Amino acid sequence: MFRLIIQYWSSVISLPSSVFGPRSLNITKTIEDWLVSVMPEGAASIVAMVLVALIYLGIFAVAGLYLVLLERKVAAWFQLRIGPNRVGPLGLLQTMADALKLVSKELTGTVKADKFLYNLAPYFVIISSLMALAVFPFTQEFQAFDINIGILFLIAISSIGVIGILLGGWSSNNKFALIGAMRSGVQTISYELSIGLSLLTMVLITGSLQLSEIVEVQKSGWLIVQGHIPAIIAFMIYMIAGTAETNRAPFDMVEAESELGAGFHTEYSGMKFAYFFLAEFINMFIIAAIATTVFFGAWLSPFGITESIPWLGVFWFLTKTLVLVFLMMWFRWTFPRLRIDQLLTLEWKYLLPINLVNIVIMALIVWLNMTIQF
Amino acid sequence: MSYFSDIYKGIKTLLNGMSVTGKYFLTSRKGAITQQYPDNRDTLKMFERFRGEVVMPHDENNEHQCTGCQKCEIACPNGSIEIIWDRGIDETTGKKKKKIDKHIYHLGLCTMCGLCIEACPTDAIVWAQNYENAVYDRTQLTKVLNEPGSKVKAGIED
Numbered sequence: 180m181f182r183l184i185i186q187y188w189s190s191v192i193s194l195p196s197s198v199f200g201p202r203s204l205n206i207t208k209t210i211e212d213w214l215v216s217v218m219p220e221g222a223a224s225i226v227a228m229v230l231v232a233l234i235y236l237g238i239f240a241v242a243g244l245y246l247v248l249l250e251r252k253v254a255a256w257f258q259l260r261i262g263p264n265r266v267g268p269l270g271l272l273q274t275m276a277d278a279l280k281l282v283s284k285e286l287t288g289t290v291k292a293d294k295f296l297y298n299l300a301p302y303f304v305i306i307s308s309l310m311a312l313a314v315f316p317f318t319q320e321f322q323a324f325d326i327n328i329g330i331l332f333l334i335a336i337s338s339i340g341v342i343g344i345l346l347g348g349w350s351s352n353n354k355f356a357l358i359g360a361m362r363s364g365v366q367t368i369s370y371e372l373s374i375g376l377s378l379l380t381m382v383l384i385t386g387s388l389q390l391s392e393i394v395e396v397q398k399s400g401w402l403i404v405q406g407h408i409p410a411i412i413a414f415m416i417y418m419i420a421g422t423a424e425t426n427r428a429p430f431d432m433v434e435a436e437s438e439l440g441a442g443f444h445t446e447y448s449g450m451k452f453a454y455f456f457l458a459e460f461i462n463m464f465i466i467a468a469i470a471t472t473v474f475f476g477a478w479l480s481p482f483g484i485t486e487s488i489p490w491l492g493v494f495w496f497l498t499k500t501l502v503l504v505f506l507m508m509w510f511r512w513t514f515p516r517l518r519i520d521q522l523l524t525l526e527w528k529y530l531l532p533i534n535l536v537n538i539v540i541m542a543l544i545v546w547l548n549m550t551i552q553f
Numbered sequence: 554m555s556y557f558s559d560i561y562k563g564i565k566t567l568l569n570g571m572s573v574t575g576k577y578f579l580t581s582r583k584g585a586i587t588q589q590y591p592d593n594r595d596t597l598k599m600f601e602r603f604r605g606e607v608v609m610p611h612d613e614n615n616e617h618q619c620t621g622c623q624k625c626e627i628a629c630p631n632g633s634i635e636i637i638w639d640r641g642i643d644e645t646t647g648k649k650k651k652k653i654d655k656h657i658y659h660l661g662l663c664t665m666c667g668l669c670i671e672a673c674p675t676d677a678i679v680w681a682q683n684y685e686n687a688v689y690d691r692t693q694l695t696k697v698l699n700e701p702g703s704k705v706k707a708g709i710e711d
């Protein structure tokens with residue numbers, strides 16, 4: 180993993196034209212071409228990278244805020260309420276105001292906390308979420324980083340977040356935070372298995388870990404259609420495990436108002452708390468985006484109806500992702516939360532064995548050429 | 554084989570739950586139960602069972618139904634009710650009779666448990682539907698429920 184990244188970066192530095200891989204981002208290419216005309220090539224590629232990073236950061240910070248708003252609205256509708264409707268038209272500026280409030284709040288901490296780790300933890304969590312966003316193919320051209328181990332990269336990056344949570348819980352020097360962090364660790368590490376195995380099931384069809392290639396394969400039918408029964412089982416397992424990965428209800432063992440306070444982020448305040456909060460929502464988007472890419476053909480339109488207008492891919496990608504995000508919200512506002520032992524039973528006794536059998540079935544189907552292709 | 558039937562039952566009940574909330578989701582924008590409170594202050598109607606504060610209704614002759622039995626005072630778990638009573642002459646019979654001087658109610662101490670209202674044998678006290686009880690001075694939360702010059706309604710004790 181690390182060797183690959185180092186190889187990648189060294190190739191970037193020596194060959195600036197290949198910054199974004201063979202199918203590079205058109206927009207950044209034009210920016211880069213322009214930059215090359217005003218400064219040396221090496222500097223131009225670095226500036227281009229910084230620009231892309233800033234654009235992504237800007238887009239997803241705002242997108243995260245609007246996901247929070249969406250969650251609150253959807254929750255309200257599920258509970259026959261109205262939801263935020265005061266700040267701005269239809270309450271659209273509510274989360275912006277909340278963010279402003281959080282920025283202006285005092286950053287408190289505990290005296291005996293391990294200051295360095297304590298301050299590092301929120302950045303760990305949010306940066307690992309933001310890094311994962313780089314590899315998603317929003318359209319054929321709109322992909323910042325088309326790495327050939329895309330799926331592996333996503334699984335690896337998404338498991339870094341839990342280190343941030345454990346660090347936060349440990350360094351707070353507070354037993355509630357510590358127990359909350361441990362429960363999160365148990366949960367995330369268990370469900371990581373299901374996520375990995377269910378994605379692996381789909382990789383059997385595509386034969387590639389590169390996200391752009393996975394999309395390419397789906398031009399002859401989305402993978403959920405190609406893989407039919409095992410793909411649907413894999414999708415269900417993925418959604419369950421994905422919900423657990425993001426620590427959302429019904430798997431929100433991490434916090435417990437009555438016995439743990441706010442769990443691992445009990446001691447965090449203001450913006451540091453907001454990072455954890457935002458990361459949860461960006462993670463939800465990431466889980467849905469992975470499902471969109473791997474099961475529902477990423478930016479491909481249904482039946483290729485908008486094949487001729489490639490930039491509509493963003494629309495299709497976001498539509499599919501938001502439908503899945505909505506599904507996760509639907510879970511959250513319907514199901515009662517699980518106890519910790521029920522949670523582990525679900526993973527180790529049900530999801531994992533089903534998953535293993537499912538992989539074998541998928542392998543057989545691929546081997547016997549029983550996939551459905553158009 | 555209960556393993557597989559468990560999975561089947563689990564999925565079935567989960568989908569069942571989702572269909573219920575899904576229906577709510579689709580109809581919520583018409584039937585939202587939230588009140589847009591400060592906006593609809595003029596039209597807002599509280600529900601019958603809402604517990605605002607304990608009041609003592611008086612009729613047009615300034616008569617209430619409280620006999621001063623003190624059952625509410627005893628029933629109250631945190632002493633929000635104090636009854637100051639005296640003996641007076643009953644007009645019809647000419648005998649001495651217990652009657653209330655002041656029925657004092659401390660809204661600031663009340664937990665709205667309703668035990669006093671349950672305990673009252675003559676239904677002299679009831680729940681009011683008002684909901685804006687905030688004041689700047691807590692002495693305003695101590696209320697005398699019987700109005701000045703009021704007396705007990707005839708025939709209540711019999």
Ligand code: SF4
Nearest residue numbers: 629663664666667669
């Ligand atoms: S409602 Fe309960 S707390 Fe309040 S006065 Fe009556 S008995 Fe006391």
Ligand code: SF4
Nearest residue numbers: 619620622623625673
């Ligand atoms: S309010 Fe009812 S319970 Fe209380 S003293 Fe009067 S009659 Fe008795």
